[in-house]
Amino acid sequence: xxxxxxxxNEIRSENLFANRLYLAHSIxxxxxxxxxxxHDFLKKPLQEPFYGVIGHPVAQSKSPLxxxxxxKHHAMxxxxxxxxxxxxxxxxxxKLLSLxxxxxxxxxxxxxxRIMEALDVVDTLALEVxxxxxxxxxxxxxxxxxxxxxxxxxxxxPHALWLTGSPAVVLGSGGAAxxxxxxxxxxxxxxxxxxxxxxxxxxxxxxxRLNGVEVCLIGYEQLGAALREASAVINTTPxxxxxxxxxxxxxxxxxxxxxxxxxxxxxxxxxxxxxxxQARNAGAHAVLGxxxxxxxxxxxxxxxxxxxxFPKQEAAEAIRKSLSAQAPG
Numbered sequence: 001x002x003x004x005x006x007x008x009n010e011i012r013s014e015n016l017f018a019n020r021l022y023l024a025h026s027i028x029x030x031x032x033x034x035x036x037x038x039h040d041f042l043k044k045p046l047q048e049p050f051y052g053v054i055g056h057p058v059a060q061s062k063s064p065l066x067x068x069x070x071x072k073h074h075a076m077x078x079x080x081x082x083x084x085x086x087x088x089x090x091x092x093x094x095k096l097l098s099l100x101x102x103x104x105x106x107x108x109x110x111x112x113x114r115i116m117e118a119l120d121v122v123d124t125l126a127l128e129v130x131x132x133x134x135x136x137x138x139x140x141x142x143x144x145x146x147x148x149x150x151x152x153x154x155x156x157x158p159h160a161l162w163l164t165g166s167p168a169v170v171l172g173s174g175g176a177a178x179x180x181x182x183x184x185x186x187x188x189x190x191x192x193x194x195x196x197x198x199x200x201x202x203x204x205x206x207x208x209r210l211n212g213v214e215v216c217l218i219g220y221e222q223l224g225a226a227l228r229e230a231s232a233v234i235n236t237t238p239x240x241x242x243x244x245x246x247x248x249x250x251x252x253x254x255x256x257x258x259x260x261x262x263x264x265x266x267x268x269x270x271x272x273x274x275x276x277x278q279a280r281n282a283g284a285h286a287v288l289g290x291x292x293x294x295x296x297x298x299x300x301x302x303x304x305x306x307x308x309x310f311p312k313q314e315a316a317e318a319i320r321k322s323l324s325a326q327a328p329g
Contacts, residue, residue, distance in 0.1 A: 061082045
């Protein structure tokens with residue numbers, strides 16, 4: 001049984017070569033690759049503090065890039081490593097969490113729900129969303145949080161007045177969609193149309209209200225009507241993500257309905273997705289990419305672990321440079 005506590009209010013590489021060097025400084029004998037398998041990592045002499053991200057795949061994660069930048073910014077000991085953890089090696093996570101040098105963990109697909117079983121306390125918001133993306137070895141045991149919610153809130157906050165009182169459309173119905181819906185309460189958005197290709201099949205997994213926001217599950221055949229009611233449209237699907245950037249969850253014939261809406265894509269690679277281009281061409285009120293969200297959720301996690309601020313502008317610029325360096329041509 002989880003102990004439950006409320007989240008604190010305040011928790012709410014310049015190139016490819018540099019992106020692969022982040023481990024060499026603090027963890028002896030660790031090959032300085034961008035990613036390492038979790039079982040290989042645990043074979044190393046881990047005498048220095050470490051942070052990391054588990055999931056599969058994690059090879060393209062920019063979390064090591066920006067968290068190591070933050071550690072360097074504060075002249076803190078330790079390193080942040082991407083730990084490839086497919087389901088077949090998840091059993092190693094328990095050992096990882098028990099190490100004396102463990103300081104913090106991010107969790108991504110496919111372990112955001114499963115990790116909750118290993119925790120002593122889980123934040124109420126994470127319980128509501130049904131997913132943990134941040135683990136902290138606190139005094140009262142291993143604690144789990146969901147900072148994706150803070151990422152959505154801080155990205156959308158500059159447009160809160162535009163959003164207040166009107167529904168939002170959330171494209172997709174996975175974990176990111178649940179975090180997006182949960183973020184809407186703070187923005188005074190009363191209702192979310194959650195768009196799924198199989199709304200009936202997933203209805204049992206979704207509550208009628210999530211963090212105080214009314215949830216209305218709909219299919220894509222109802223998207224047009226929902227867009228006409230909404231003031232915000234949030235894409236949480238992978239459509240448009242690298243390496244398939246030419247895709248969008250919004251059909252061509254409905255793209256004009258994005259006019260006057262606040263349109264946000266949770267994807268940050270590429271920096272401008274096809275959905276964002278549709279919104280810009282339609283005359284959206286605002287077009288927001290996933291880079292801000294990614295940096296904000298990282299900043300919230302870093303504060304939970306260290307109690308310190310995050311160099312957000314430097315982190316965003318580092319990601320931009322890294323993405324530019326790996327772009328073809």
